[in-house]
Amino acid sequence: MQEQVSIRAHFERFPATVKGAFVLRGADRDPHQVQIRSASVREVGGPPGRSLDLPPITLDVAPNLDLFVPFEFSITELGSGWYGLECDVAIDGRQETVSPGRRFTVPWPRASVRRGTIAVRKTLQVDDGPKVLIDQIDCGADSSRVLYSAEKPADLRLTADGSRVPVLEAAFEDERGRVSAYPLLKTHARLVIEVRGGRGPLELPLP
Known part of the structure; x- marks a missing residue:
């Protein structure tokens, strides 16, 4: 309309x-x-x-x-x-x-937010679909970005220490994807990444 x-x-x-x-x-x-x-x-x-x-x-x-x-x-x-x-x-x-x-x-208090890049290079398997390679996580003051490689866009869900990390936006071009979400805090000890249709989550201890 x-x-x-x-x-x-x-x-x-x-x-x-x-x-x-x-x-x-x-x-x-x-x-x-x-x-x-x-x-x-x-x-x-x-x-x-x-x-x-x-x-x-x-x-x-x-x-x-x-x-x-x-x-x-x-x-x-x-x-x-x-x-x-x-x-x-x-x-x-x-x-x-x-x-x-x-x-x-x-804004979040500056001292509470993680900064820097976390290298991942681990794969999520998807039932009846192509795998999703999580390349890295970029941590910033007001958002975090999960960068991945896949043949088509992936629907990712993030949780930190059991609490959902709200997703802000997603982009995909030329088999490279980016999911922007709330920032990761220094108090977070573990990040879990799941993909819709995946066989299991990817659990990452945060340094």
Whole structure:
């Protein structure tokens, strides 16, 4: 279905707050009525988000015309993690949930996060499919990246000391894959990597 209304979010992150606006624009040649019923900030892979306390608003959105709905919220009570915005809207009465705008981080304490590269070079076997070679893990301040080689994209799941490590994004090109996830902490002692359809997990003691 052709997009009827474009809903984006532009914002700046300050030390204690996020300030910005939702930007609505008609994406076809017809006018549309848009109701923004609620908006929230939600951690990636986390439970339902925290409300932005944005009052419900109804807008008549015209083609090729930007309408701005400003917002501001505090991030001082958010834990370390990656967050995104969600809006419950109704476009001409049709309800949907949209996730406009880029994600932002509330950083982890610098001393708590692992950094550097962990060489792996171990293989995950897949039932009725090609194997997946885990090449290495790059550890950074706000994310970790699992680099692998395979004939086709692999659906990887990560757990550290029994707790799920949320995946942020995945990319694959020319038989090389990358899975970006939450950072690994210095307190983590063991990382487990599983692939959908795999015969068993890969368990890695963390140095």
